[in-house]
Amino acid sequence: xxxxxxxxxxxxxxxxxxxxxxxxxxxxxxxxxxxxxxxxxxxxxxxxxxxxxxxxxxxxxxxxxxxxxxxxxxxxxxxxxxxxxxxxxxxxxxxxxxxxxxxxxxxxxxxxxxxxxxxxxxxxxxxxxxxxxxxxxxxxxxxxxxxxxxxxxxxxxxxxxxxxxxxxxxxxxxxxxxxxxxxxxxxxxxxxxxxxxxxxxxxxxxxxxxxxxxxxxxxxxxxxxxxxxxxxxxxxxxxxxxxxxxxxxxxxxxxxxxxxxxxxxxxxxxxxxxxxxxxxxxxxxxxxxxxxxxxxxxxxxxxxxxxxxxxxxxxxxxxxxxxxxxxxxxxxxxxxxxxxxxxxxxxxxxxxxxxxxxxxxxxxxxxxxxxxxxxxxxxxxxxxxxxxxxxxxxxxxxxxxxxxxxxxxxxxxxxxxxxxxxxxxxxxxxxxxxxxxxxxxxxxxxxxxxxxxxxxxxxxxxxxxxxxxxxxxxxxxxxxxxxxxxxxxxxxxxxxxxxxxxxxxxxxxxxxxxxxxxxxxxxxxxxxxxxxxxxxxxxxxxxxxxxxxxxxxxxxxxxxxxxxxxxxxxxxxxxxxxxxxxxxxxxxxxxxxxxxxxxxxxxxxxxxxxxxxxxxxxxxxxxxxxxxxxxxxxxxxxxxxxxxxxxxxxxxxxxxxxxxxxxxxxxxxxxxxxxxxxxxxxxxxxxxxxxxxxxxxxxxxxxxxxxxxxxxxxxxxxxxxxxxxxxxxxxxxxxxxxxxxxxxxxxxxxxxxxxxxxxxxxxxxxxxxxxxxxxxxxxxxxxxx
Amino acid sequence: xxxxxxxxxxxxxxxxxxxxxxxxxxxxxxxxxxxxxxxxxxxxxxxxxxxxxxxxxxxxxxxxxxxxxxxxxxxxxxxxxxxxxxxxxxxxxxxxxxxxxxxxxxxxxxxxxxxxxxxxxxxxxxxxxxxxxxxxxxxxxxxx
Numbered sequence: 001x002x003x004x005x006x007x008x009x010x011x012x013x014x015x016x017x018x019x020x021x022x023x024x025x026x027x028x029x030x031x032x033x034x035x036x037x038x039x040x041x042x043x044x045x046x047x048x049x050x051x052x053x054x055x056x057x058x059x060x061x062x063x064x065x066x067x068x069x070x071x072x073x074x075x076x077x078x079x080x081x082x083x084x085x086x087x088x089x090x091x092x093x094x095x096x097x098x099x100x101x102x103x104x105x106x107x108x109x110x111x112x113x114x115x116x117x118x119x120x121x122x123x124x125x126x127x128x129x130x131x132x133x134x135x136x137x138x139x140x141x142x143x144x145x146x147x148x149x150x151x152x153x154x155x156x157x158x159x160x161x162x163x164x165x166x167x168x169x170x171x172x173x174x175x176x177x178x179x180x181x182x183x184x185x186x187x188x189x190x191x192x193x194x195x196x197x198x199x200x201x202x203x204x205x206x207x208x209x210x211x212x213x214x215x216x217x218x219x220x221x222x223x224x225x226x227x228x229x230x231x232x233x234x235x236x237x238x239x240x241x242x243x244x245x246x247x248x249x250x251x252x253x254x255x256x257x258x259x260x261x262x263x264x265x266x267x268x269x270x271x272x273x274x275x276x277x278x279x280x281x282x283x284x285x286x287x288x289x290x291x292x293x294x295x296x297x298x299x300x301x302x303x304x305x306x307x308x309x310x311x312x313x314x315x316x317x318x319x320x321x322x323x324x325x326x327x328x329x330x331x332x333x334x335x336x337x338x339x340x341x342x343x344x345x346x347x348x349x350x351x352x353x354x355x356x357x358x359x360x361x362x363x364x365x366x367x368x369x370x371x372x373x374x375x376x377x378x379x380x381x382x383x384x385x386x387x388x389x390x391x392x393x394x395x396x397x398x399x400x401x402x403x404x405x406x407x408x409x410x411x412x413x414x415x416x417x418x419x420x421x422x423x424x425x426x427x428x429x430x431x432x433x434x435x436x437x438x439x440x441x442x443x444x445x446x447x448x449x450x451x452x453x454x455x456x457x458x459x460x461x462x463x464x465x466x467x468x469x470x471x472x473x474x475x476x477x478x479x480x481x482x483x484x485x486x487x488x489x490x491x492x493x494x495x496x497x498x499x500x501x502x503x504x505x506x507x508x509x510x511x512x513x514x515x516x517x518x519x520x521x522x523x524x525x526x527x528x529x530x531x532x533x534x535x536x537x538x539x540x541x542x543x544x545x546x547x548x549x550x551x552x553x554x555x556x557x558x559x560x561x562x563x564x565x566x567x568x569x570x571x572x573x574x575x576x577x578x579x580x581x582x583x584x585x586x587x588x589x590x591x592x593x594x595x596x597x598x599x600x601x602x603x604x605x606x607x608x609x610x611x612x613x614x615x616x617x618x619x620x621x622x623x624x625x626x627x628x629x630x631x632x633x634x635x636x637x638x639x640x641x642x643x644x645x646x647x648x649x650x651x652x653x654x655x656x657x658x659x660x661x662x663x664x665x666x667x668x669x670x671x672x673x674x675x676x677x678x679x680x681x682x683x684x685x686x687x688x689x690x691x692x693x694x695x696x697x698x699x700x701x702x703x704x705x706x707x708x709x710x711x712x713x714x715x716x717x718x719x720x721x722x723x724x725x726x727x728x729x730x731x732x733x734x735x736x737x738x739x740x741x742x743x744x745x746x747x748x749x750x751x752x753x754x755x756x757x758x759x760x761x762x763x764x765x766x767x768x769x770x771x772x773x774x775x776x777x778x779x780x781x782x783x784x785x
Numbered sequence: 786x787x788x789x790x791x792x793x794x795x796x797x798x799x800x801x802x803x804x805x806x807x808x809x810x811x812x813x814x815x816x817x818x819x820x821x822x823x824x825x826x827x828x829x830x831x832x833x834x835x836x837x838x839x840x841x842x843x844x845x846x847x848x849x850x851x852x853x854x855x856x857x858x859x860x861x862x863x864x865x866x867x868x869x870x871x872x873x874x875x876x877x878x879x880x881x882x883x884x885x886x887x888x889x890x891x892x893x894x895x896x897x898x899x900x901x902x903x904x905x906x907x908x909x910x911x912x913x914x915x916x917x918x919x920x921x922x923x924x925x926x927x928x929x
């Protein structure tokens with residue numbers, strides 16, 4: 001059953017009804033009880049009256065006159081609650097009677113009377129109840145007897161020994177008598193009032209209870225409804241400290257859990273949608289990449305196949321030599337372009353597959369920038385573009401993958417040169433920005449339209465070309481540069497204004513992880529360079545390679561044939577392999593193929609050093625570089641350095657200042673140092689030498705004693721007096737034997753002397769390395785003296 | 786087939802040179818364009834007998850250039866043959882939809898290439914003869 005107003009009115013009504021019923025029942029019970037008490041009192045009074053009357057009647061019935069009897073009755077009837085008195089004789093006939101004034105008529109004896117059993121009766125007394133007119137009457141009947149035995153003697157007269165019934169006395173008393181009625185209605189009123197009060201108070205209490213109990217319930221219900229509508233952040237008040245409070249707390253907790261789950265779900269759905277979208281985009285990106293790649297591969301292939309077909313098909317007489325050569329040039333150039341493209345695509349796919357790893361080591365950024373600049377300068381000078389480099393002081397060695405850094409710089413710089421008009425400017429600037437090294441590559445070129453800037457790092461994206469200009473490229477350079485920067489944990493960005501140039505900025509965190517740092521330092525202290533496996537059957541060439549590589553700071557292991565080479569490559573895990581092609585039994589191609597098939601050796605760069613000029617075949621089989629015999633030592637070392645193994649790069653970091661007036665001596669010492677990877681600065685005289693020493697802060701100074709302008713001793717004194725140069729170790733290279741006084745003077749200045757007659761390349765390098773190491777230790781322990 | 790003027794739109798230098806060589810050796814006159822904008826301009830001013838269009842051009846691509854040429858009443862009658870390294874499915878349909886009259890994929894067959902161009906030139910000539918097209922072409926020229 002549903003009541004309007006819900007639980008609260010249901011509750012209030014029920015409680016009120018209960019209170020009313022209880023109060024009324026209680027009230028009527030109390031009224032009845034009171035009436036009964038009054039009745040009982042009346043009956044007792046009546047009983048005592050009738051007993052008294054009967055006592056007197058024993059005599060009066062036997063002896064007294066009717067007059068006396070009437071007086072007696074009248075006395076009784078006078079009592080205010082007595083309605084009537086009837087006296088019967090032994091024959092049950094009425095001997096006398098009397099009634100109160102308010103009673104119209106005495107009820108006849110034949111009127112049926114019910115025994116009121118609940119009221120006490122003796123053996124001589126009975127109580128009846130009867131209705132007479134409007135009156136509710138109790139009639140108490142007492143048997144009148146003669147007294148027998150002893151009682152008789154007491155009063156001095158008697159009719160006989162046995163007790164005999166001689167008549168009955170009846171007294172009728174009524175509740176309807178005025179005062180009694182008043183009393184009863186008083187009681188009824190009081191009880192009704194009390195009941196009413198109880199009902200009112202009860203209803204009030206019920207309403208209050210309803211408020212206390214139902215209000216929070218109602219709040220809960222409202223909360224549940226709102227939650228159903230989606231307001232999950234809702235809280236209901238949980239102030240009461242009872243079951244309802246607990247319920248509210250649980251409810252809030254449930255809502256919270258729902259909310260959390262909803263948020264989780266929303267996040268999950270969002271993540272799913274996102275991953276779906278990115279999957280879709282990746283798939284789209286992939287097919288777009290494939291379509292682009294197919295296009296980019298077909299374009300140079302078109303030239304290669306087309307021109308070679310023309311060359312094959314046209315009779316020789318139809319094509320002048322210049323045309324033939326031009327076509328061959330197109331084929332060659334397209335082939336090279338195709339190779340670059342494939343290399344870039346392979347690099348990109350390696351990055352995408354997560355297989356491109358970063359081999360960080362401490363790198364001299366200035367040296368790297370110089371190296372890249374020397375590669376791109378020919379491109380720039382063709383267009384008379386000025387290329388400048390600013391490498392901030394205090395950059396120090398930076399933990400990067402040197403090969404990747406070179407490629408990033410090369411891609412950005414060659415791009416800058418490509419898109420810069422003749423006589424323009426291109427520059428690179430390196431600064432330290434907290435823990436990051438910031439590289440800025442700028443140009444005064446054609447710039448990049450704003451609407452294309454967002455896509456410029458996309459694969460295969462090339463900017464709109466202006467009429468008559470061509471900017472050949474793979475369209476992958478910037479994409480690769482971006483990936484390499486990101487592999488280093490850095491970022492790349494672009495600012496460009498069409499017509500006034502572009503500026504690419506990338507940052508690379510400079511720190512090496514501690515372990516890497518220790519390894520690199522250890523390598524420097526041990527002097528143990530990266531291991532190169534030289535595969536070469538000709539003993540003289542092998543010796544030459546070993547000599548060149550050892551000078552370059554590498555360790556060398558040798559293999560005389562293919563089988564030995566493969567075994568050592570697996571066992572020793574060299575950093576680089578140099579491979580001859582013409583080997584006994586198993587030729588170099590076979591060795592290369594096997595190396596590239598073996599997961600252990602697959603990633604080791606293989607440099608082919610051979611007289612066989614089949615570069616395409618070498619590259620297509622996976623060679624990292626191809627050096628034709630006869631090779632120059634510098635060229636070989638430079639190419640090996642491009643793989644980023646540390647020995648050469650670190651050696652380059654050592655700047656040696658040569659202050660030598662003898663040009664022959666200068667050339668020989670400088671050549672020796674440079675071939676060992678040193679960076680040399682040359683000064684013809686002591687003044688230049690001093691100035692350069694202060695400006696460039698070389699790591700080591702070499703000088704000879706016989707000099708014009710200023711005595712060598714004076715110069716050395718000045719070097720030791722200048723706070724910037726006093727720590728730089730100085731070697732004296734001299735052709736003449738020094739006397740003891742000179743030697744003493746030099747030693748007092750902490751200067752090493754190398755006598756020309758005695759020094760060999762090994763000695764000089766050994767001395768310098770030893771000194772550098774000493775200096776390194778001194779830097780580490782500033783208080784060590 | 787000689788003396789007809791071909792507008793060659795191709796941004797790769799080597800490929801342009803090769804097509805030029807193949808066309809010239811058949812006695813055709815070759816006008817060169819590198820960008821889409823250049824192609825539209827030259828189509829209007831030079832009125833070539835046929836356009837060979839590389840579809841992948843940086844900036845405005847060959848599809849857009851072809852649509853522009855086919856939308857211009859002055860140039861719409863000039864047959865456009867797409868020459869493209871796009872060889873994926875659907876690329877040909879896209880080219881024809883853009884208004885190209887023919888479609889050659891790279892790498893091209895150097896022997897077949899001049900024949901295909903000659904075929905397009907002949908078909909174009911037949912069409913303009915049917916419509917008295919030489920008069921139309923003259924009238925068109927007077928518009929400029």
